[in-house]
Every structure is written in structure tokens, then in C-alpha cells.
Amino acid sequence: MIYVKEAKYKEDYKIWCRFSNGKNGIVDLKGKLWGPVFEPLQDKEKFKNFKLSDILHTIAWENGADFAPEFLCEHLQK
Numbered sequence: 001m002i003y004v005k006e007a008k009y010k011e012d013y014k015i016w017c018r019f020s021n022g023k024n025g026i027v028d029l030k031g032k033l034w035g036p037v038f039e040p041l042q043d044k045e046k047f048k049n050f051k052l053s054d055i056l057h058t059i060a061w062e063n064g065a066d067f068a069p070e071f072l073c074e075h076l077q078k
Helices: 044-048 069-074
Strands: 004-011 014-019 024-028
Antiparallel strands (some): 004 014, 014 024
């Protein structure tokens, strides 16, 4: 099972993530924030306020939004 070990906000809708499989890099979530739970995160101030969830092992926001660690890892920028 892969999980996010560390995450830091970079800019715009970009977050740097380090994963349990040793991979790390920036994930740009700009085009991924659609649907009722993700649309509020189009506000950059809300987007910046994610936390690393000890339960889900990924980044999560107060409104219940989260991305699967596998999804984040697959979308690392080249």
C-alpha cells in the first residue's frame, strides 16, 4: 500500500508530495478540482489548508475532500 509521507504547498494548485515508495515530486491539481466536494478548493486559500491525514495516509481538507495516494503518485509532474 502506498501512502503520502510528507506534503507541502508550493504555489497555485501545486503540492509537493513524498510517498512511501520513495517517489516524490509536484502534483498539479488545478484541473482535478471539480464536483461538489472539490469545487470549494478552487479558492486557493481553502486549497492551501490541507493536512496529512493519519487515518487516510494522504492529503485531506476540512470539508472532507481527499485524493487517493495512488492518484497523487500517478499524477506527479515529469
